[in-house]
Amino acid sequence: MTATPSDKPDIFETRESAVRSYCRSWPATFARSQGAKQWDEDGNEYLDFFSGAGALNYGHNNPAVMGPLVEYLQSGAVLHSMDMKTPAKREFLQTFQDLILKPRGLDYSVMFPGPTGTNTVEAALKLARKVTGRQHMLSFTNAFHGMTLGSLSVTGNSMKREGAGIPLTNSSKIPYDDYFDGEMPDFLWLEKVLADSGSGVDKPAAVIVETVQGEGGLRAARAEWLRALSELCKKHDILLIVDDVQAGCGRTGSFFSFEEAGIEPDIVCLSKSISGSGLPMALTLFRPELDVWEPGEHNGTFRGNNPAFVTATAAIKTFWADNEFQNQLADTIAELHQRLDSIVEKAEGASIRGRGLLAGLHFEDTEVAEKVAAYAFENGLLLETSGPEDEVIKIMPALTIDSRDLQAGLDIIEAGVLKFAPAAAKAALA
Ligand SMILES: Cc1ncc(COP(=O)(O)O)c(C=O)c1O
DSSP states (O other): OOBOTTOOBOHHHHHSOTTOOHHHHSOSOEEEEEBTEEEETTOOEEEESSHHHHTOTTOBTOHHHHHHHHHHHTTTOOSBOTTOOOHHHHHHHHHIIIIIIGGGTOOOEEEOOSSSHHHHHHHHHHHHHHHHOOOOEEEETTOOOOSSHHHHHTOOOHHHHHTTOSOOOSEEEEOOTTTTTTOSOTTHHHHHHHHOTTSOOOOOSEEEEOSBOTTTTOOBOOHHHHHHHHHHHHHTTOEEEEEOTTTTTTTTSSSSTTTTTTOOOSEEEEOGGGGSSSOOOOEEEEOGGGOOOOTTSSOOGGGOBHHHHHHHHHHHHHHSSSSHHHHHHHHHHHHHHHHHHHHHHHBTTEEEEEETTEEEEEESSTTHHHHHHHHHHHTTEEOEEESTTSOEEEEOOOTTOOHHHHHHHHHHHHHHHHHHSOBOHHHHHO
């Protein structure tokens, strides 16, 4: 049994449920964090290319959000408010409308479901069913939408699905972009079954999609594929839900990950970095015509997390009031992808996955990614794996990371890749 410095049994191992997972890959006890770094309680430093699975897009303890948060906490203002009105919530809604929705020409009603990603997905599925009167959902191979039953029913991963313990019904999986490695025309099956009343596939209420599959292996959908999906949904009167829980809030280079494709989903799910601070918060956005909820028909105790409204407002005002942050982000994305290009040239069977700062390296040898991630941790870098067989390393630094930290983390990744993946023939000859 691992002992703490004081030689007491490790309470995490003796008391915490076996379901814990990240602490098994990264057995440090993290005590402090700032920007793109964390320190364990022994003072060891770690570069963080995990960013709270996308909940810390602006880095740890960003002063831009921490100042207003501390001020709010000390002011005697309301912390918990269900869905009652508070000045903090008013300020958030106004800021979100003025700086996020209006400049993008988007008109969405804003719903506060419970504070997690799976809460917004559940609300989206429920609303789509209520609006259309249909039960069936379509989702994609390798999709990940969360751990509650509705979200699991549209998730791909078999291990997670089995955890439900009951049949996960009312949904079908359809091939994500490039599932057949370019050998099948896009949406061949879907077009056919939707047009065929004898296909036996119930007309779905909605299609739910991630523009980049954060947990399922970092496949990124092409813009034209997303546009074709959106067109297909319109043609058949099916709602399009974009789950932007992980890819949203700047991760792919724009506030919403679907901006590049120029599509306007009917429903959008946001969580993770919407609070800008790591505090729990989620939004479900939908076209106002779809707002058919009865008051209180969907509710939850933690929809009014005022400290999260405060940090969300501060983050939006700091990073999204003009184009400066987005331009810097474009440079960081270019720097990351240039370096990834050079790494894959040196390693056999390695290829780049993802988009923006939601990127990854896929290895043909499915054991390489986990070895690289373990090597990264030994060398002071938090790096997660993704994909059904953990065959992809997932590179997800803070969007605010500076070039020095980015390159330092990539140096560790490159060293790990060169250690565990076979050298590319070209590189081996050189
Ligand atoms: C795309 C997507 N949707 C939903 C979720 C679920 O979010 P949460 O873990 O906050 O419930 C995740 C979590 O990783 C996600 O990546």
